[in-house]
Amino acid sequence: MAARKDTPSLHATFYMFLHVIFVVSSSEASESETLLKFKASLQPNNALISWNGSTIPCSEHNVNWVGVYCGKGKVKGLRLENMGLNGFIDVDLLALLSNLRTISFMKNNFDGPLPDLKKLSALRSVYLSNNNFSGEIPYDAFSGMLRLKRVHLAHNQFAGSIPTSLITLPKLLELRLEDNHFDGQIPDFQQESLNYFNVSGNELEGPIPNSLSGMDSSSFSGNLELCGKPMGNCDEGSIPSILVIVILATMATVGIGIVVFINHKRQPALLTKAPVQPSNLQKKSGIKESNESGKDSTNRSGNTKKVEGVKLTFVREDREKFDMQELLKASAEILGSGSFGSSYKAALHNGQVMVVKRFKQMNNLGKEEFKEHMSKLGRLRHPNLLPLVAYYYRKEEKLLAFDFVQKASLAVHLHVHEALGQPSLDWPTRLKIVKGIAKSLQYMYNELPNLIAPHGHLKSSNVLLNESFDPLLTDYGLIPLINQEDARDIMVVYKSPEYLQQGRITKKTDVWSFGLLILEILTGKFPANILQQGKGKEEDLSVTWVNSVVPEEWTNEVFDKEMGATRNSEGEMHKLLKIGLACCERNVEKRWDLNEVVEKIEELVEREDTEEEIFYTSYASNEAGSTRELSADFQLSMHDE
Incomplete structure (x- = not known):
């Protein structure tokens, strides 16, 4: 009997040995073939x-x-x-x-x-x-x-x-x-x-x-x-700090005109260095043409009323107002450069902290058309939309002012939180964020019915998080404003399957963007089709990857381990992932519409944890942490010349 038991064991060992040799040989051949193709x-x-x-x-x-x-x-x-x-x-x-x-x-x-x-x-x-x-x-x-x-x-x-x-x-x-x-x-x-x-x-x-x-x-x-x-x-004393940034960012296109007019009284030395007649830069600034009346209009201080053309237009009546000079004098720092231009954080003397976004891709739009659309955006009121506070119009570029949000973007919390010493987002927080985004999209669709894609640029870096981790959408409603030749290169909706295939966007294109965002939130991975360089690439790598994994393996292979999955929450995660995939359906006719998406998301719930559930969560988190720590140690031990 013992001999009969050993025989299959030896056979199994032999076949396992052959399998290992085959796998190693295939791997080596694969690297060889790859390098020859690269050559x-x-x-x-x-x-x-x-x-x-x-x-x-x-x-x-x-x-x-x-x-x-x-x-x-x-x-x-x-x-x-x-x-x-x-x-x-x-x-x-x-x-x-x-x-x-x-x-x-x-x-x-x-x-x-x-x-x-x-x-x-x-x-x-x-x-x-x-x-x-x-x-x-x-x-x-x-x-x-x-x-x-x-x-x-x-x-x-x-x-x-x-x-x-x-x-x-x-x-x-x-x-x-x-x-x-x-x-x-x-x-x-x-x-x-x-x-x-x-x-x-x-x-x-x-x-x-x-x-x-x-x-x-x-x-x-x-x-x-x-x-x-x-x-x-x-030289911080001669020119207000935010003005220095604006001058540098626009390569003096705006700066010279503003310095000449705003600092007329306080800095006469700068004025004497400027040409008597308006330069080309001054003409392009729009300061003069906004107040052309054919009459000599001087005030008591000797400044012309043309200076008043350099002003902010507020779209909200429930906010304490400030003028352009106050904004230009504010201490400021650059927050970074995004798809549309640069963003600056400006701290005003009255304690308000604003974010000023500079746009240069709106110069095909007339002033009245721009003003009308800003009024529409200013009327939006939703707890998950970062409200527009004021704007500055100039033909060559525009400035939009928003409240500053301390917590940074969803992209930061998903992808670089460890580097910033921040905890990862757990499942309840991620579900809360998805629900907030869904509600705000539905609100915009109702309030801006004439826009084909009311958001148009939905991605994780355009979702800010407040102190309670509620989402605040930014860069919404800009499709009518952005020059079409620029919009096609930088806005998310123009990377959708329907635009790449048929050159059009639809009422469901924002849904496609939302679907990719749901996949990013659940997997912790960037949506590959948005990040990939070049034009005309239609393959949606994020969706393809998720679809390549059978649902039974989603928990182990697809979901971000840092969510702290629990046995009672896995079912809800699966439901949300299916919703995300339905949003990413390439065929627009088969893709869910927004109302259906919102309805399904609202049905998702956070399950209460039992004592057994709490133990499972702690165990899973510790396991994930140990894996990451071992992986990091292994990576750091590698030679990386």
Whole structure:
């Protein structure tokens, strides 16, 4: 009897051994095939002659391929430097190398835009210096790359703003952007880990953030308009601080005119330096044309009434008002740059704290049309909408003023909360947020029936959270205002399946955006189709991924472990995920309408926890925490040259 029991055991062991050999061989072959395909995308081919199908990279019986670095039999790094390479860096192929941690293509001839690096979310180091890359880098180019430590993009032809997603990288050690054409202000890097920073030889301007004041002055040299420690002091006394920011942000388009008129009485020296006749900048400012009457209208102080054209228009009567001068004098700081432009936090003398958003993509809109739409937005009253307080109109750009919300955005709480020392959002909080968003969308659909997509730009970074973690939607109702050529590139609704396929948006397009947001809230992952670079990509990677997992595995494979799932809440999570998928239906006819979505969401409840449930929650949380801690320790032990 004993012999008969041992026989199947030996058979099982033998087959298991064969299975392991097959899996390892398949894995090695897969990496080999991936690298050979990647080689084919590069020129010249003879630069990588050692890459061939007769050997396997990282094999114990073969020397490593040139530039391929291995660890535990897997490809961990690619160092293809100074090889005269050009062509297409196929990030989709590199993403198949699941153990890849470092890429270096320095000192080659690659050109065009920055590759879509966020598809390589596990990278620790990126070295692309000394090439010919060019163009603006999307603000979210590094979103979700929470392990990234080193970013070297020096000596290229990059232009535009420094991407603000860099400030969300919690482990950033080195950032090299020198000798490019970056302009605008330096974002406020708060990472304590950052020990090397270089933006010299660019076209940056404005004050250097205090968080970077300890860096060597050589890190900022060659930027003539930068000021503050360790460079020369900013002259804060001569021009109000918010005005400095506005001048820098608009490259003096607005600033000169405002300084001349507002500071006429207090700063005559500036006025005497200005030309007697209005300059082109002053004409573009709209200050004069807003008060043209054909008569000489001077007040007792000698200032013309044209100065009154530089004023805020309030859309709410229930707010303490302030004038433009008060706003310009307020102490201010830049909050960052988004899809539409820059945002500033301004603290007024009366204690009010405002957020001023600057828009430059509205210059095709007439003043009366703009004013009428602002009035409509100003009449909206809902606890889950961040209310518009006031606006400033100028043909070339517009300023919108909102109340400041302390708690930051949903995106921050979902993706970078650990770096900021904040707890993760649990399931009840996430459900509360989803319900608030649903109610506010339904309200906007009722109040703005003439808008095809009343929100139009719904995403996690446009959902703020107040002290009670109630959601407050921002950047809503802007489709009629944004220039269409700009809207197609930056607004979420224009990335929907119906627009990509048929060039149209519908009443259900906001529902599609809401569905993606629900998936992001439940999975803790960025919606891939919104983040991916380029146009015309119709595949919805977030939905495809969720649909590829059977519902029985959603709890283990799909849901964000940090929600603290409980046995009684899993059923409700499953229901919400199905709602999200129904919202993301590619066929508009089959997609749920908003009222149906809201009705189904309102049916979801938070289940009360029993003692058994509390134990299960604590156990699951501890398990998830241990896993993350072990994973972090393992990652940190890797060599990441």
